[in-house]
Amino acid sequence: MPLVEIRDVTKTFSRDAERIEVFDGLSMEIEQGSFTALMGPSGSGKSTLLNLIAGLDRPTSGTVTVGGAVVSAMSAAELATWRARNVGFVFQQFNLLPVLTAYQNVELPLLLTRLSKKERDERVRIALGVVGLDDRLRHYPRQLSGGQEQRVAIARAIVADPTLVLLDEPTGQLDAKSSQEVLALLSRLNEEFGKTIIIVTHDPQAAARARRQLHLEKGTFVEQATAGAPA
Amino acid sequence: MRFWTLLRANLGRHKRRTFLTIASVALALFLFASLRTVVTTLGAASRFGSARRLVVTNATGIVFPLPIAYANRLAAVPGVERVSWANWFGGQYGDGKRFFANFAVDAKSYLEMYPEMQVPADQKAAFLADRSGALIGNRLLDVFGWKVGQNVTLRGTIFPGDWTFTIRGVYTPSDKVINDDAMMFHFAYLDEKTGRQGLAGWYIMEIDSAERAPAIAKTVDDMFRNSNAPTKTGTEQAFNASFATMWGNVSLLMNTIGMAVVFAILLVTANAMMMSARERTRELAVLKTIGFTDRRLFGLVMAEAGIITLTGAALGLGAAKLLYRATNFNAGGFLPGFDVTPATFLLGGAVALALMLASGIVPAARAARLPVVAALRNVE
Numbered sequence: 220m221p222l223v224e225i226r227d228v229t230k231t232f233s234r235d236a237e238r239i240e241v242f243d244g245l246s247m248e249i250e251q252g253s254f255t256a257l258m259g260p261s262g263s264g265k266s267t268l269l270n271l272i273a274g275l276d277r278p279t280s281g282t283v284t285v286g287g288a289v290v291s292a293m294s295a296a297e298l299a300t301w302r303a304r305n306v307g308f309v310f311q312q313f314n315l316l317p318v319l320t321a322y323q324n325v326e327l328p329l330l331l332t333r334l335s336k337k338e339r340d341e342r343v344r345i346a347l348g349v350v351g352l353d354d355r356l357r358h359y360p361r362q363l364s365g366g367q368e369q370r371v372a373i374a375r376a377i378v379a380d381p382t383l384v385l386l387d388e389p390t391g392q393l394d395a396k397s398s399q400e401v402l403a404l405l406s407r408l409n410e411e412f413g414k415t416i417i418i419v420t421h422d423p424q425a426a427a428r429a430r431r432q433l434h435l436e437k438g439t440f441v442e443q444a445t446a447g448a449p450a
Numbered sequence: 451m452r453f454w455t456l457l458r459a460n461l462g463r464h465k466r467r468t469f470l471t472i473a474s475v476a477l478a479l480f481l482f483a484s485l486r487t488v489v490t491t492l493g494a495a496s497r498f499g500s501a502r503r504l505v506v507t508n509a510t511g512i513v514f515p516l517p518i519a520y521a522n523r524l525a526a527v528p529g530v531e532r533v534s535w536a537n538w539f540g541g542q543y544g545d546g547k548r549f550f551a552n553f554a555v556d557a558k559s560y561l562e563m564y565p566e567m568q569v570p571a572d573q574k575a576a577f578l579a580d581r582s583g584a585l586i587g588n589r590l591l592d593v594f595g596w597k598v599g600q601n602v603t604l605r606g607t608i609f610p611g612d613w614t615f616t617i618r619g620v621y622t623p624s625d626k627v628i629n630d631d632a633m634m635f636h637f638a639y640l641d642e643k644t645g646r647q648g649l650a651g652w653y654i655m656e657i658d659s660a661e662r663a664p665a666i667a668k669t670v671d672d673m674f675r676n677s678n679a680p681t682k683t684g685t686e687q688a689f690n691a692s693f694a695t696m697w698g699n700v701s702l703l704m705n706t707i708g709m710a711v712v713f714a715i716l717l718v719t720a721n722a723m724m725m726s727a728r729e730r731t732r733e734l735a736v737l738k739t740i741g742f743t744d745r746r747l748f749g750l751v752m753a754e755a756g757i758i759t760l761t762g763a764a765l766g767l768g769a770a771k772l773l774y775r776a777t778n779f780n781a782g783g784f785l786p787g788f789d790v791t792p793a794t795f796l797l798g799g800a801v802a803l804a805l806m807l808a809s810g811i812v813p814a815a816r817a818a819r820l821p822v823v824a825a826l827r828n829v830e
Contacts, residue, residue, distance in 0.1 A: 275739060275822045296743050303741025310826070314736045318459035328740050330452050375740070 221248035222383065222415050223272055228281035228291075230267060230438075241267050242438040244281070249431075251286075251382070254409040254416045256429035263435040265419040269385050272417065273306050274298040286382055303331045307376025311388035313368040315360040321347065321371045322356040328379040346378040347371070349412075350404055366397025373404060377414065384408065386418040390425050402428045457753055464726070468758065471722040475762025475805065476769065478715035479798050483770035485708040486794045489701045491627070491785045498627045499686030501660035503563065504667055506653040507689070509680040515649035516679050518641070523673065529657050529666045534559035535650035537637060541604030541613060548593060552604060552633040553651070554640035557585075563656050566624045573598065573619030581639050583618035589631035589778065591620060604633075609644055626787035631780065654686070712801055720809040723755050727813035734817045735825035744818035751817045755810025763802030767795055 225248070230241040241264045249255050257265045270276040271283050274290045283291040288301060302308075307328075315324045325346050329339040347353045350370035360368055369389060376384050386405070390398035406428050408414045418429060426432050434441050461468050506524065508514035518535070525533045537554040557578055561567065569577070569585065577583045590596055596617055603614045615635050623630050641648065657666050667683035674681045727734070734747060742750075771790045773779070780788050 270823050273739070296745070299738065299741050299743040299746075301741075302739065306741075308739045310736070314732065316456075316459070316733050316736070318463050319456070323455055323459070327456070327737070330456070331741050331746075 220251055222251035222253075222286055223247075223249035223417075224282075224284040225268075225271070226282045226284070228271065228278040228283065230264070230271065230276075231279050240438070242278070242281075245438060245440075247433070247440065249415065249417060251415050252409070252413050253431055254406070254429045255418070255431045255433060256426035257417065257419045257433050257435060258421070258426050259435035264438045265435055266387055268435070269387055269417065269419050272383070273308055273385050274302055275308075300331075303328060303379065305381050305383060307373075307379070307381040307384040309369070309372050309376050309384070309386040309389050311391040313360070313365070313372045313392070315368055315371055315375075317360050320357050320359055321352060321363065321374075324360070324371055325374045325378050327375060332379065342378055342380075343374075346374040349377065349408075350374045351400075364397065365393050366400055369393060369397070369401050370404065373401070373408075377408060377412075381414075383415045383417070386416070386420075388419055388421065390420065390422050398422070398425065453750060453753075457750065457757065460726070460730070460750075460754055461757060467722060467726075471719055471758050472762040472765070474715050474718050475759050475802070476766035478711050478805075479763045479766030479802060480770050481711045481766075482708045482801060483767050483790050483794055483798050484774075485704040485711075486797065487770070487774070487788060487790050488781075488785065489704045490791050490794060491788050492700055494627045494787060495690055495785075498625065499688075499690050500656075501663065501685065501687070502657055503686040504655045504657060504663060504670075504683055505686050505689035506655065506670060506681050506683045507651075509671070509682040512652065512692075514679070515651055516653065516681065518648040518650050520653065520674070520679075520681075521650070524653055524655055524670060527655075527666060527669055527673070529659065529662045530655045531658055532559060532563055532656040533653060534563050535637065535653045536560065537640060537649070537651040538608070539604070539606070539613075539635075539640065540608045541606050543594065543602065543604055546605070550587075550590060550593070550631045550633060551629060552635070554637040555634045556637045557634070560634070560654075561585075563654055566628055567621040568624055569619050569621045577618035580616060580618050581636055581642075582615055584615035584633055584635040585619045585621055586617055586633045587630040588620050588622045589780070590633065592778075593631060609640065611643075613643070623786075626789070629780075629786040631786075652689075655683075712805065716805055716808050719755075719759060719805060720812065723751070723758075723809050723813045726754070727751055727817055731820065731825050734820050735822045738820065738822045739826075747820075748814045748818040751814035752806070752810045755814070756806045759802050759806040759809065763798060763805070767798045771795070 226246050228242050228245045232239045232241065257268060259265050267276065271278055272285060272290070274293065278291050281291070282289055286305060290298065290301070293301060316327070322343055325343045326339055329342060334342070344353060347356060350373050352367060352370055352374065355363060355367060360371070363371065390401055393401060402425055405416055405418065409416050418425060420426055431443070433443055506516065508516050515537070521533050521535060524530060534556050536556070539552045539554055541552050543550070561569065561574065577585045584602070586596065596602060598617050598620060600617050601614055602617060603612050606613055637650070655666070657663060663685055670683045671681050737747060767790070774788055774790060780786050
């Protein structure tokens with residue numbers, strides 16, 4: 220059953236007098252519980268597609284549906300609320316708030332829920348435990364390594380138990396060891412916790428973790444590959 | 451309170467800047483409260499006065515005297531129950547740097563006419579019995595360390611020479627707008643030492659009914675219209691108000707300076723808030739990605755502005771209130787009863803709210819309208 224459905228999506232940007240067409244009638248589906256890697260050269264539209272699925276950007280035409288909700292038709296306020304409940308987003312540059320501890324960063328999405336302080340505390344500890352950082356609760360981002368920062372960002376993305384976890388170049392700033400740790404964690408989230416994961420990456424090793432690889436070029440899928448479970 | 455951690459963390463991001471911004475607001479509100487209190491104190495002083503007391507001065511101007519012989523004629527005007535008079539002395543004590551009002555009065559009638567000046571019975575009797583005695587306001591005890599029974603010598607400015615008085619009594623005003631650091635002594639003493647010129651600075655008349663004040667004032671002025679010293683008679687309130695107007699349009703001046711200060715601080719605060727929000731463009735975009743709505747981000751930035759301005763306002767207004775009360779400040783006797791009023795507090799609170807809105811609304815609106823993708827792309 221598809222969790223993400225993209226139908227006839229066009230997306231154009233205007234830069235000065237120039238119109239840049241990213242997608243022209245793009246359609247695709249992503250199954251619930253899948254682990255998909257979006258690959259392709261810079262400017263191919265990978266991140267734009269991720270933003271459209273997350274409701275951070277709107278298509279010029281066409282529809283984006285996630286879990287039955289027509290994301291492309293929602294108001295800004297509806298999108299924000301929907302994102303808080305359904306989407307976890309991880310950035311290439313971690314984007315933790317430097318003034319908050321790891322615990323406080325992970326707690327942020329839960330502040331938007333009706334959970335009590337005690338319930339929030341339980342969830343934050345579980346999320347940080349899942350990413351293996353339950354001993355770094357009171358550490359600030361500056362006190363963590365890049366890999367640890369990204370794991371905190373992943374904990375923040377999963378703490379509200381979203382259906383969909385979107386990652387934009389999550390290993391782009393990490394060394395090989397940290398990259399492997401993060402990728403292993405993503406596989407675990409997908410296999411053990413059933414999260415649907417879409418990852419944008421240039422890294423073939425990262426893509427190899429995914430069970431499905433989609434290659435974008437100039438806004439069009441040129442190749443699809445389905446792999447077995449990573450080694 | 452759910453977002454308090456986030457607010458506190460953001461405010462603590464640049465502790466020095468936050469502290470200085472709060473301090474700027476505090477200083478602005480302190481100055482605002484101080485200047486406003488000058489206005490309210492002058493206003494209260496000008497409104498003070500019994501409706502049953504009329505003041506008679508020389509029509510040419512208050513610095514010109516009136517003959518002492520007028521006293522009996524004033525007392526004979528129908529409706530006038532009591533007459534007293536006084537004369538500005540203008541003496542200086544010590545190096546003269548600490549000003550205080552000092553004047554000669556017809557002691558017995560003056561104290562009868564001003565029950566607001568409360569004097570212990572024994573001290574009052576001692577003062578009345580001593581021709582060179584003086585009655586001082588309770589504040590002068592603290593200012594100069596004087597004691598009852600002590601001799602003090604003033605240097606005359608209008609009436610040259612050294613004038614020695616014995617402090618016989620201390621008065622305490624029943625109303626805080628009455629000057630509590632004045633000194634009074636016997637008119638007879640002044641008159642005697644100046645060669646019995648028989649001149650009074652002004653007369654005060656107590657009348658039987660406030661309603662008759664305009665008619666009695668007209669009768670008095672008509673009576674002396676063709677004399678060498680024509681009079682100008684008015685209510686005590688009008689007389690007091692005339693001193694306030696001698697300051698020019700103080701109210702306008704003080705309010706203008708006060709608002710200018712607040713406006714200057716508004717620019718400082720708004721700039722700090724703008725800088726703070728601009729530095730956090732990426733973080734704001736991240737919060738939006740997490741699911742913070744535009745309205746919530748607007749509220750968070752406004753709350754930061756509110757904490758800064760309202761904390762500053764509370765400190766500034768509170769400091770003004772406590773400082774002036776603790777030091778019993780009265781601007782060297784010019785502003786008796788100087789105290790930040792509840793109305794000034796409310797007005798200061800309103801100014802702080804306006805400051806919060808004016809300084810916070812632009813960065814808050816900017817945060818709310820921030821396009822997430824563009825914001826992330828520009829800083830990624």
